[in-house]
Amino acid sequence: MKFITxxxxxxxxxxxxxxxSYDLFGPVKDKNGFFIKKLENNTLPQMxxxxxxxxxxxxxxxxxxxxxxxxxxxxxxxxxxxxxxKTDYSPRxxxxxxxxxxxxxxxxxxxxxTDEYKDPxxxxxxxxxxxxxxxxxxxxxxxxxxxxxxxxxxxxxxDVLLADxxxxxxxKVLTDKGESYLSSCGFVDTADDKxxxxxxxxxxxxxxxxxVSNIDTDKLKDKTILELHEAPFWDDIxxxxxxxxxxxxxxxxxxxxxxxxxxxxxxxxxxxxxDTCMAPLFTSHASGHNPRDAKTQRVRQxxxxxxxxxxxxxxxxxxxxxxxxCVKFCPVNIDIREVCNKMNSYEVAK
Amino acid sequence: xxxxxxxxxxxxxxIEIATEDKSLKTFKFVFLNKEDEQKFSYQAGQxxxxxxxxxxxxxxxxxxxxxxxxxxxxxxxxxGVVTSHLHNMKVGDILGVRGPLGNWYPWDKLENKNVVIIGxxxxxxxxxxxxIYMLDPANRDKFKNIDVVYGARSPGMLLYRxxxxxxxxxxxxxxxxxxxxxxxxxxxxxxxxxxTIVEENAPKADEDTYAIIxxxxxxxxxxxxxxxxxxxxxHQIIMSLENRMKCGIxxxxxxxxxxxxxxxxGPVFTLEQLNMTPKEY
Numbered sequence: 056m057k058f059i060t061x062x063x064x065x066x067x068x069x070x071x072x073x074x075x076s077y078d079l080f081g082p083v084k085d086k087n088g089f090f091i092k093k094l095e096n097n098t099l100p101q102m103x104x105x106x107x108x109x110x111x112x113x114x115x116x117x118x119x120x121x122x123x124x125x126x127x128x129x130x131x132x133x134x135x136x137x138x139x140x141k142t143d144y145s146p147r148x149x150x151x152x153x154x155x156x157x158x159x160x161x162x163x164x165x166x167x168x169t170d171e172y173k174d175p176x177x178x179x180x181x182x183x184x185x186x187x188x189x190x191x192x193x194x195x196x197x198x199x200x201x202x203x204x205x206x207x208x209x210x211x212x213x214d215v216l217l218a219d220x221x222x223x224x225x226x227k228v229l230t231d232k233g234e235s236y237l238s239s240c241g242f243v244d245t246a247d248d249k250x251x252x253x254x255x256x257x258x259x260x261x262x263x264x265x266x267v268s269n270i271d272t273d274k275l276k277d278k279t280i281l282e283l284h285e286a287p288f289w290d291d292i293x294x295x296x297x298x299x300x301x302x303x304x305x306x307x308x309x310x311x312x313x314x315x316x317x318x319x320x321x322x323x324x325x326x327x328x329x330d331t332c333m334a335p336l337f338t339s340h341a342s343g344h345n346p347r348d349a350k351t352q353r354v355r356q357x358x359x360x361x362x363x364x365x366x367x368x369x370x371x372x373x374x375x376x377x378x379x380x381c382v383k384f385c386p387v388n389i390d391i392r393e394v395c396n397k398m399n400s401y402e403v404a405k
Numbered sequence: 406x407x408x409x410x411x412x413x414x415x416x417x418x419x420i421e422i423a424t425e426d427k428s429l430k431t432f433k434f435v436f437l438n439k440e441d442e443q444k445f446s447y448q449a450g451q452x453x454x455x456x457x458x459x460x461x462x463x464x465x466x467x468x469x470x471x472x473x474x475x476x477x478x479x480x481x482x483x484x485g486v487v488t489s490h491l492h493n494m495k496v497g498d499i500l501g502v503r504g505p506l507g508n509w510y511p512w513d514k515l516e517n518k519n520v521v522i523i524g525x526x527x528x529x530x531x532x533x534x535x536x537i538y539m540l541d542p543a544n545r546d547k548f549k550n551i552d553v554v555y556g557a558r559s560p561g562m563l564l565y566r567x568x569x570x571x572x573x574x575x576x577x578x579x580x581x582x583x584x585x586x587x588x589x590x591x592x593x594x595x596x597x598x599x600x601t602i603v604e605e606n607a608p609k610a611d612e613d614t615y616a617i618i619x620x621x622x623x624x625x626x627x628x629x630x631x632x633x634x635x636x637x638x639x640h641q642i643i644m645s646l647e648n649r650m651k652c653g654i655x656x657x658x659x660x661x662x663x664x665x666x667x668x669x670x671g672p673v674f675t676l677e678q679l680n681m682t683p684k685e686y
Contacts, residue, residue, distance in 0.1 A: 122410050125458045135458050135499035136414045136437075171669070172409045172654040179406075280663045284683045311658030314410075314651045316461050323459035325410070330657070337659050338649050338685075341463075341485035344622075346648060346662075346685040356661075356685075364664035 058251035059237055060244045061217075061224040067099055069240030070150065076239045077185070078147040080114045082107055091149065091156075100150045102219070105195060110307030110378065111156040112163060114149050115180040116329075118304075122176060123325035127318065137325065142176065148185040148236050155198075155376040157186045157212035158205040159307030162376070165369055166310050176327075185236045188213040190258060194265045197379025199392055202269035204372045208259035218258050225251055270395040272373055275366055282403050283363055284355065292394055293354035295387040300331035302381035302389070303357065308374050311337070332356050358394050409654045412456035412501025413441040415477075420496060423480050425561025429527055430492055431468065431480040434502060445505060447471055448512065449534040450645065450673050453504030454653045455479060455491065463487040464650045464668070467505065468530035470537035472544070477502065480530045480564060506653040507672050510535055510617055510643060518613045519550040523628060525599045525620030526557055529564045531645060532619055536572065545577060552607055556583040556599040556624075560592060581606045600627040603635075610636035617643045629676070639677035646672045646679075646686045662686050 061069065073079065074094070081100025083092045089104040091111040121140035128134055160181070167177035191198070191207035200206050210216050214233030218225045225246060228234050237243070275283075303309045313330035316323055330337060333353050339345045347353050365374035375391065382390050415434035423429040436442045447453075447467055454462040463485070469478035483492045494500070510531075520539065524532045532555070539548050553572070557563040563582065573580045573594075583595035583602045595602050599620065608614060616637055618625055625644065632642055648660035648667040655669030663682035665671060 127459055135501075137412055137456070137458055137501055139408055139411060166656055166658075169655070172656070173406050174656055175406050175408045175410075279681075281681065281683065284663070310656070312651070312656075314462065314657070316457075316459050318459040325458075330659070332658070340647075340649055341488070352685070359663075360658075360661070364661065368664045 056248060056252070057228040057234070058246040058248060059226040059228060059242050060246045061226055061242045062244075063223055065242070066224065069242050070099055073148065073236065073240040076146060077236065078143075078145060079150060080111070080147060081150040091152070094150075102151050102189060104151070106153060106191075106378070106380075108380075108384075109305055110159060110380065111149055111152045112159065112307050114147070115160065115184060116163065116167075116177060116310065119326055119328045120176060121324050122314070122327050125323050126321050127323050128321040139175070140324065142179075144179045144183045146185065147180075147183055148187055150187045151189045151217075152186050152213075153191060153378070154188050154207060154209040154211070154213065154216070155200045155203075155205045155378045156307050157188050158209060158376045159212075159378075160186070161212045162308045162371075162374055163310050165371065185214045185232045186212060187233070187236060188216045190216060190218045190255075190262065192219060192258065192262055194262055195379065196267060197382045198266055198377060199268045199270055199379060200377035201263055201266050202272070203375050203377035205376050206259070207262035207266070208255060216255075218255060220254075225254060227251070227255060268392055270377070270392050271399045272362070272366075272395065274399045275362055275373070278363075278398075278401065278403075280359070280363060280367065283398055283401065284359060286398070286401050288397055288401070289351050289355045292358070292389065292397070293351040296333075296350060296354050296389055297387060298333040298335075298350055298353060299386060300333040301384050301386065302391075303331040303333060304329060305380040305384050307376060307378060307380070308361070332360070354389075358391070358398070361391070362395055362398055410503070410652070412454065412503040413445060414438070414499060415502050417494060417496050417498045417500070418476060420494075423564050424527075425559070429480055429482050429564065431478055432491070433469075433476050433478050434500075435476050437499070442475070445477065445502070447505035448509035449538040450509030450531050451505040451507050452531070452653075452672060453477075453479075453502050453506055454650075455481070455487070456501035456503050457487055457490055457494075458501065460490045461487045462503070462651070462653075463491075464506070464647070464653055466531040466534075466645070466672075468533055470534040470541075472538055472541040480527065482527050503653065507668055508670070510645075510673055512538075515615055516547045517549060518615055519552070519608060519611075520548055521552045521607050521614065521616040522554070523599065523603055523607070523616060523618045523620070524553075524555045525624040526562070527564060528619040528621065528645075529555055532617065533565050533568070535617065536578070540572070540575075540578060549613065550579065550608065551577070552579045552581065554581040554583070554599060554603050554607060556585065556595075556597075556602060558585045560584055560587055560589055598627070599624050600631045603628055604631040607632075607635060610638070610641060615641050615643060617645075619645050639680060640675050642676040644674055644676060644679065646674060648686050
């Protein structure tokens with residue numbers, strides 16, 4: 056494995072240089088906190104951030120995205136024939152993405168890139184993107200990523216992992232994509248492999264010590280879907296929920312979307328928007344019948360999807376990376392860690 | 406990479422009012438590009454997204470049969486934004502069709518079996534597709550006895566009436582047509598609800614008999630006990646579900662029942678499979 060040292064004095068210049076070959080995204084602060092945004096000219100990623108309010112998923116899966124378009128003008132030969140909307144898929148890089156957000160991209164990829172169908176918007180964006188991760192030296196109190204198969208220095212889904220060493224970054228190059236990005240910045244100063252890896256291991260261990268909460272997921276697999284679905288605790292869990300959907304929007308692994316048509320003059324555009332399973336309309340039939348009419352059913356759907364359906368379907372762990380955003384931003388303090396532990400320890404009365 | 410969101414362009418070739426209250430119409434579409442018809446190769450029981458630019462998409466069961474060539478047919482109940490718009494469209498208009506989507510009735514498993522088809526109201530579209538498929542001279546020998554129980558509120562609410570009465574006259578299919586009630590003195594078929602007609606007329610189950618049910622939830626609910634009385638086991642009862650859908654390809658996340666997605670893992674499930682999932686349909 057190759058390691059590169061980046062002097063922080065060189066950082067800004069290098070990042071600015073890489074904009075010639077990449078569309079850059081990174082943490083930027085606004086009045087509501089840090090967000091992963093496109094870095095326009097003269098904007099640099101604010102690497103001192105702790106975590107972003109929203110995850111990085113919008114870089115690949117925008118909150119609203121044009122997918123198809125056509126003309127309704129019947130004098131045109133191709134009227135009412137839908138074609139793919141044009142989107143720029145030139146190389147992009149997310150600088151400073153947190154390891155749990157990169158892990159979440161792999162989870163989203165399972166949904167959008169399947170043997171049977173490939174979502175071309177996701178797949179093209181995923182292929183175009185290089186992920187430059189930033190290890191988390193001091194994880195916050197809501198971070199439980201080590202018990203969800205990732206962690207503050209996890210490398211899954213990343214092309215480069217950076218460690219912040221005060222006056223410099225130490226970059227672990229994980230893929231060719233990552234190497235290309237670093238060379239586009241002019242960062243080529245290699246560091247000793249062994250020493251660097253030792254340093255990474257120390258940082259990882261120190262960081263993991265800061266993680267104070269965890270979840271148990273070991274027994275979820277053995278219970279049946281129906282056992283957990285019929286468990287008696289769902290009304291209690293859902294009691295305070297106001298179905299605002301915040302948990303689903305801030306979640307880096309929530310992928311559900313809606314498709315809507317919009318027409319301006321004679322141009323019709325098919326758009327996909329993030330959707331939320333917390334909304335009654337999400338499942339409401341045209342007839343008025345709604346299979347998830349009650350709040351409890353919707354809250355249960357969210358947790359069952361993340362912690363049981365996904366686990367059973369893919370056998371690749373749970374659909375949660377432990378970033379803690381839903382815990383932090385829930386207006387009524389519903390905590391996925393408590394729900395998960397309740398589900399994991401639930402025993403059916405025989 | 407094939408873009409699964411792009412519909413095949415089709416032209417409305419014919420529109421037929423399907424029921425006396427005019428709430429259902431049957432649309433016949435032809436593909437604008439001949440080669441798209443090949444790509445849209447489907448099985449009885451599958452559905453498609455009818456895609457109207459500027460309005461939206463709706464998942465609808467395919468009412469034409471794989472053995473019918475040169476067109477596809479959908480019978481649509483006017484109920485929401487897209488279906489209302491479709492009902493107001495005219496012959497010659499251009500729209501899109503995306504599919505075929507979902508699984509189908511298990512035709513491999515049904516070979517050399519007796520098949521009992523049970524339908525109610527306007528949930529008879531993919532069942533029509535199935536009957537036409539099974540009665541096709543190339544396929545009829547693959548199946549043993551075929552029974553059909555189909556009911557609607559009144560004679561005028563039965564879909565595909567002419568075909569039903571044609572099938573009635575044949576000796577290779579046993580039709581049990583029923584209506585909830587009628588004051589038509591010349592009505593020569595059954596009167597009564599589907600569950601009762603099933604109990605009185607459908608064949609008793611043996612290992613080689615399978616039932617396919619499609620209908621409103623209330624009919625399904627009351628037909629199940631009738632089938633149990635006749636000896637049908639959970640794996641011999643095949644059902645087709647519907648749920649709100651958007652993508653139709655298993656990605657948008659709303660149509661799930663437990664870990665199964667109705668759009669991709671379904672819409673066809675056996676009662677045995679459904680009994681292992683939450684009943685969120």
